[in-house]
Amino acid sequence: MRLADLQPGQKAIVKAIGDLGELKDRLMELGLLCGETVQLLRRAPLGDPLELRFGNEKIALREEDARKIDVEPISRIHREEGKGSV
Amino acid sequence: MRIAFVGNPNTGKTALINAIAGSDLEVGNWPGVTVEKKEATFRYEGESVSLVDLPGAYTLSPYSLEEKITRNVLAYESPDGIVDVIETTNLRRNLYLTLELIDMQKPMVLALNMFDDFTRHGYTLDLKRLEEILGTYAVPTVASAGLGAKEVIARAVETIREGRRPRIQPLQEHIEKEVAFLMRKIEQAGVFPYPKRLFAIKLIENDAFAVELAQKACAEEILRFAEGARERLECHMNLPIRTIITRSRYEVIDRILEEVLTKPVVDRAVLSERIDAVVLHRFYSFPILFVILYLLFRITFDASAPLVEWTGDFFESYTVPHLHALLGVHLPPWFDSLLVDGVVNGVGLVLSFLPLLFFLYFFMALLEESGYMARVSFLLDRLARSLGIKGNAFIAMIMGFGCNVPAIYATRTMTSLRERIITVLTIPLMSCSARLPIYVLFTALFFEENRAEIIISLYILGVVIALLIAWVANRILPKSGEKPFFLELPAYHMPTFRAIWVLMWPRLKDFIVRAGTVIVAASIILWGVIHLPPDADIHDSYLAKGAKIVTPLFEPAGFGGHWEPVAALIPGTLAKEVVIGSLGTIYGVESVRREPPPRDLWEDTKRQAAALKDALIASVGSLFFLGGDSGEDMPAPGTLQARLKSQFDGPLAAYSYMVFVLLYIPCVSTIAAIKEEFGWKPALFEILFLPLLAYGASVLIYQVGSIFLT
Numbered sequence: 001m002r003l004a005d006l007q008p009g010q011k012a013i014v015k016a017i018g019d020l021g022e023l024k025d026r027l028m029e030l031g032l033l034c035g036e037t038v039q040l041l042r043r044a045p046l047g048d049p050l051e052l053r054f055g056n057e058k059i060a061l062r063e064e065d066a067r068k069i070d071v072e073p074i075s076r077i078h079r080e081e082g083k084g085s086v
Numbered sequence: 087m088r089i090a091f092v093g094n095p096n097t098g099k100t101a102l103i104n105a106i107a108g109s110d111l112e113v114g115n116w117p118g119v120t121v122e123k124k125e126a127t128f129r130y131e132g133e134s135v136s137l138v139d140l141p142g143a144y145t146l147s148p149y150s151l152e153e154k155i156t157r158n159v160l161a162y163e164s165p166d167g168i169v170d171v172i173e174t175t176n177l178r179r180n181l182y183l184t185l186e187l188i189d190m191q192k193p194m195v196l197a198l199n200m201f202d203d204f205t206r207h208g209y210t211l212d213l214k215r216l217e218e219i220l221g222t223y224a225v226p227t228v229a230s231a232g233l234g235a236k237e238v239i240a241r242a243v244e245t246i247r248e249g250r251r252p253r254i255q256p257l258q259e260h261i262e263k264e265v266a267f268l269m270r271k272i273e274q275a276g277v278f279p280y281p282k283r284l285f286a287i288k289l290i291e292n293d294a295f296a297v298e299l300a301q302k303a304c305a306e307e308i309l310r311f312a313e314g315a316r317e318r319l320e321c322h323m324n325l326p327i328r329t330i331i332t333r334s335r336y337e338v339i340d341r342i343l344e345e346v347l348t349k350p351v352v353d354r355a356v357l358s359e360r361i362d363a364v365v366l367h368r369f370y371s372f373p374i375l376f377v378i379l380y381l382l383f384r385i386t387f388d389a390s391a392p393l394v395e396w397t398g399d400f401f402e403s404y405t406v407p408h409l410h411a412l413l414g415v416h417l418p419p420w421f422d423s424l425l426v427d428g429v430v431n432g433v434g435l436v437l438s439f440l441p442l443l444f445f446l447y448f449f450m451a452l453l454e455e456s457g458y459m460a461r462v463s464f465l466l467d468r469l470a471r472s473l474g475i476k477g478n479a480f481i482a483m484i485m486g487f488g489c490n491v492p493a494i495y496a497t498r499t500m501t502s503l504r505e506r507i508i509t510v511l512t513i514p515l516m517s518c519s520a521r522l523p524i525y526v527l528f529t530a531l532f533f534e535e536n537r538a539e540i541i542i543s544l545y546i547l548g549v550v551i552a553l554l555i556a557w558v559a560n561r562i563l564p565k566s567g568e569k570p571f572f573l574e575l576p577a578y579h580m581p582t583f584r585a586i587w588v589l590m591w592p593r594l595k596d597f598i599v600r601a602g603t604v605i606v607a608a609s610i611i612l613w614g615v616i617h618l619p620p621d622a623d624i625h626d627s628y629l630a631k632g633a634k635i636v637t638p639l640f641e642p643a644g645f646g647g648h649w650e651p652v653a654a655l656i657p658g659t660l661a662k663e664v665v666i667g668s669l670g671t672i673y674g675v676e677s678v679r680r681e682p683p684p685r686d687l688w689e690d691t692k693r694q695a696a697a698l699k700d701a702l703i704a705s706v707g708s709l710f711f712l713g714g715d716s717g718e719d720m721p722a723p724g725t726l727q728a729r730l731k732s733q734f735d736g737p738l739a740a741y742s743y744m745v746f747v748l749l750y751i752p753c754v755s756t757i758a759a760i761k762e763e764f765g766w767k768p769a770l771f772e773i774l775f776l777p778l779l780a781y782g783a784s785v786l787i788y789q790v791g792s793i794f795l796t
Contacts, residue, residue, distance in 0.1 A: 046468035
């Protein structure tokens, strides 16, 4: 599954980070490493970018970049809940 | 002794330096980040100590221009010691840079800043153990309140005098073996201007800067060995090298934190999350953004209006006549006129803008400090993307409404030159506060019924044209060096007045100094072109002669009938503030000495003091009662107004003139800032392009408008 495919509020484990150039290094330096938990907090009102949380960090990435990050979801959020919460 | 202050962005480096060295020193900030190194020097125990304030950086492998500055200063200027300023509430991430700094093996002290937040959130830290592990002093500080600042400097000086180096934190064994071997090679090869251990690690990481350094030194063998080391490690771990090293660093960090950090049961950032749920909401976010921006400008203009008016009046009806009375007796009339009408009037002009900028910068700093500005980038990035820029470009553009000059510098936070250029092209079209008085004067004369709408239409026109230009530039400029969008959303926090002041004071001071020098120079030149050749009537002055030549050109734009308004545009290229003053001088309002001569100095002083008190009350009052009619009341029609009204052929011509004022060269300071940041080419382009754009737009509006209105 891609990071960009997560539902708002859903958490996942990072499996692999694809070719993001220097951004990849930057994300890793901030602590977005394989095996870490990442949460998709929300999409911006216009659909892009996405807000993520990992560790104490909250960062925004564009969808095209979030497509290059492979994740394994660890929590499933029911559609009804998803609508209400974010 | 030189001490570099290094740390992640927004950890409070500048505030800490201010707390150490006294806040009146040369430390300053443009939007949210220190974009160039600033130095504060003071005496400590009989020794001169320089504190170097470096831009925020996450690592020594730079991503943006600011990070590059930090890396270069550390690499090339080799300060005597380092104060690593850490946001204690975000220890894990901050320690990443700390580990890199430790690899530089320079005397170093940790300043654990925002320590009060840290404890308030329920964390505890074993300071002793941390100091033991890292081999450095770790001083808890609260820079915004000045706590711990003295100890930081004492410890730093002590560490430097003793030449104490921090303890190296070894990475994984495989990596360490390669690093040790490469370091030996580097030692054999001779001297590099970069700390050995860090250089070796960076070479293995294939860091562009380190590789370039080695190439310059023709150290082929070292490069070859680093490549070999990289391949061996990648092959062994089956991961890219940056992943290997970053992960290894985090392993070190986690091991350290395990020993020293106790986490609270409940995590922080709950409140921040709640605010974001509203502020970044699918439906509410944009209305909230517009309300905030509206309030920002509304409060700024309403609150400053009484004070702006008072300052203007203070110079016009108090300082100038009294100075004339004082100096006129002793000095030749021409010199008295140059000094008072030229210089003092110019200074008065600058100072009358101070209240406006004070409020503008205050609210901007408030938004920045609280953490909302980053949210603006987040909300607008999608829109920005279609223009080839990123969300943070809008912050620079919004700043442009205050003053174009800091907005130009604000583009330094962007990651690619291409984005910076596109953004810079849009900034001169943002109606800065200096253009507003012109709009106010003209709408008062020609659009009494709907002044606000007309002024807003000018702001919008500027923005629309700016977005068009950005769209075109995005299509024309070659794409290269693009970096993906990346933005940190810091937790909200209540800004302290001190923190806001630290952000806004350098901007205000910069305005006073820069605008001051430019406008004083402009006033002197203007005085010259109006009063020369000697004994000439204003109609025969150099300014008039020049203006009369170009005036017919403006016939199609609707204001080519009289030379006076056109003449005012010429000095207006120095600063837009000058346009009104020039109109006044040209129409002979200001140059004729005010009669009757000033009354009693004491009486006048008392009157001015009372007026200031009223203005302050009105200003504070307007903060609480929005929608007051301050700024709406018309000044009594004077000579200037009457003459102006007679020289414009109706509202359409006046509107066309305002559009020209909006679009043509913003001011020399802006052009100078563009030249400083991007070189001559873009600056020259603006000098040629903007007047053409302004001319085209004015002509179009006048011609099309004439069809509809007749």
